[in-house]
Amino acid sequence: MKRSNKPVFWSLFGAGGMLAALIGTMLVFVTGIAAPAGFLLPGDTMSYARMMALAQHWLGKLGILAVISLFLFHGCHRMYHCLHDVGVHVGAGIKALFHGFAAAGTLVAAYLLLSIGFGG
Amino acid sequence: MGKPKTYLRPMTGWWRRNPFYRSYMIREFSSVLVTVYALILLFGLYRLFQGQAAFDAWRAALATPGSILFHLLVLAAFFYHAWTWFEIMPKTMPFIRLGGRRVPDNAIVASGAAAAVALSILLFGLVWWVTR
Amino acid sequence: MAETKTIEIECLRYHPGTDSEPRYQAYQVPFTEDMSVLQGLQYIKDHLDGSLTFRWSCRMAVCGSCGMMLNGIPQLSCHAFLRDYHPGRLRVDPLNHFPIMRDLAIDQTDFLRKLATVKPYIFPGEQKTPAQGEFLQTPGQMDDYYQYSQCINCLLCYAACPQYGLNPEFTGPAALALLHRYNADSRDAGTPERMEVVNAEDGVWGCTLVSYCSEVCPKGVDPARAINQNKINSTKDYFFRFLTPRGGK
Numbered sequence: 001m002k003r004s005n006k007p008v009f010w011s012l013f014g015a016g017g018m019l020a021a022l023i024g025t026m027l028v029f030v031t032g033i034a035a036p037a038g039f040l041l042p043g044d045t046m047s048y049a050r051m052m053a054l055a056q057h058w059l060g061k062l063g064i065l066a067v068i069s070l071f072l073f074h075g076c077h078r079m080y081h082c083l084h085d086v087g088v089h090v091g092a093g094i095k096a097l098f099h100g101f102a103a104a105g106t107l108v109a110a111y112l113l114l115s116i117g118f119g120g
Numbered sequence: 121m122g123k124p125k126t127y128l129r130p131m132t133g134w135w136r137r138n139p140f141y142r143s144y145m146i147r148e149f150s151s152v153l154v155t156v157y158a159l160i161l162l163f164g165l166y167r168l169f170q171g172q173a174a175f176d177a178w179r180a181a182l183a184t185p186g187s188i189l190f191h192l193l194v195l196a197a198f199f200y201h202a203w204t205w206f207e208i209m210p211k212t213m214p215f216i217r218l219g220g221r222r223v224p225d226n227a228i229v230a231s232g233a234a235a236a237v238a239l240s241i242l243l244f245g246l247v248w249w250v251t252r
Numbered sequence: 253m254a255e256t257k258t259i260e261i262e263c264l265r266y267h268p269g270t271d272s273e274p275r276y277q278a279y280q281v282p283f284t285e286d287m288s289v290l291q292g293l294q295y296i297k298d299h300l301d302g303s304l305t306f307r308w309s310c311r312m313a314v315c316g317s318c319g320m321m322l323n324g325i326p327q328l329s330c331h332a333f334l335r336d337y338h339p340g341r342l343r344v345d346p347l348n349h350f351p352i353m354r355d356l357a358i359d360q361t362d363f364l365r366k367l368a369t370v371k372p373y374i375f376p377g378e379q380k381t382p383a384q385g386e387f388l389q390t391p392g393q394m395d396d397y398y399q400y401s402q403c404i405n406c407l408l409c410y411a412a413c414p415q416y417g418l419n420p421e422f423t424g425p426a427a428l429a430l431l432h433r434y435n436a437d438s439r440d441a442g443t444p445e446r447m448e449v450v451n452a453e454d455g456v457w458g459c460t461l462v463s464y465c466s467e468v469c470p471k472g473v474d475p476a477r478a479i480n481q482n483k484i485n486s487t488k489d490y491f492f493r494f495l496t497p498r499g500g501k
Contacts, residue, residue, distance in 0.1 A: 002453065
């Protein structure tokens with residue numbers, strides 16, 4: 001029986017799932033509800049100046065990249081399995097599409113974060 | 121005498137036939153909203169890269185009632201993900217023993233949930249403190 | 253005299269020689285409070301329709317022969333009671349995801365083949381003659397594998413597992429649980445022999461943690477746990493295989 005390459009994708013899926021489980025809910029609340037609505041947090045929580053400061057700090061870059069990349073890998077891996085579960089025949093091509101999408105998103109995020117620079 | 125003709129029942133609609141399967145499918149499909157949220161953040165990062173005007177436009181879009189309502193849905197999906205994630209976590213771990221006794225599964229679930237609550241409060245507290 | 257009520261039991265019927273597809277047949281079965289579903293089926297066979305075909309043996313949930321779908325839920329028919337379905341109707345189907353041979357009897361060949369592939373026997377870690385005494389094991393060491401050794405091969409977990417239903421190549425819950433039973437036994441040194449099955453796409457990686465298998469298991473084996481612990485082992489094996497020499501545990 002051929003050795004599966006699942007461990008690679010499963011590790012990324014697991015890391016993303018754990019991150020999402022630990023802080024995902026609060027992240028959604030802060031970025032999608034509290035800050036935009038000015039509810040429990042000031043309306044300028046995610047101001048351009050503040051977000052640039054976050055994205056220019058190396059820790060901020062790591063955090064933003066981790067969230068975007070791992071959430072994408074988690075989501076794409078699971079959605080790929082969802083397709084299989086509802087009876088769609090998922091071959092190597094579709095597998096590459098889903099995981100490739102997550103990889104592409106990761107690369108785009110990394111590029112943007114590097115391009116934003118380190119401030120100063 | 122040849123092998124008798126067996127009958128294999130089709131799998132179509134399997135997940136609709138049992139509430140246990142339906143919960144499983146909801147759990148799995150929460151991944152769609154997790155992906156969408158990641159893409160929203162990625163798009164926001166792109167807008168940030170483009171400059172103040174573009175980023176402010178993105179923020180304005182987030183502040184619309186439609187977006188807030190959508191994020192409530194996303195919030196529900198993330199919460200369900202977290203709940204089911206910790207519920208299933210013990211199954212992926214070997215038996216843990218403390219003082220010779222096996223740590224029960226619900227203790228592992230509770231620790232996971234507690235860690236999530238603690239980190240979430242920490243995150244909110246950090247944001248609140250930075251923006252006070 | 254015990255009060256006798258009547259319940260309608262609807263059974264799937266299929267005869268390979270005459271039927272192109274299954275049909276249902278309903279029977280009115282008088283029952284008392286203490287009767288199991290199996291006893292209801294035996295009443296049908298003894299008094300109403302001798303052609304109804306189903307497997308059974310011990311009548312006490314240890315042999316694993318009488319697995320069936322009761323109102324869509326995989327159960328041992330000796331382990332379920334007619335009183336719990338009355339006054340509704342009880343529908344009895346053969347175990348899901350297996351080819352139906354006749355009526356309520358399914359073809360188990362696939363499982364038996366897969367069971368052999370996991371090498372379900374001890375590879376002794378040290379060679380001992382009987383004169384040298386037994387292999388010793390602490391209660392803690394036995395606890396590591398005991399629940400997985402309780403499997404009675406009843407196949408309820410396979411009927412519960414949608415991944416097996418969608419992909420019959422999947423090794424499946426019971427076989428993988430038994431694989432783990434031997435890997436986790438302190439007397440066994442056969443883990444490397446079993447890694448090929450573990451690491452395969454249809455090994456542990458065919459599981460998506462639906463975990464309905466563990467829900468329906470009548471013996472508390474918890475196959476979902478056995479499989480998913482080995483996802484971690486398989487991942488370690490995948491990434492560290494170039495670091496450790498082959499043959500180690």
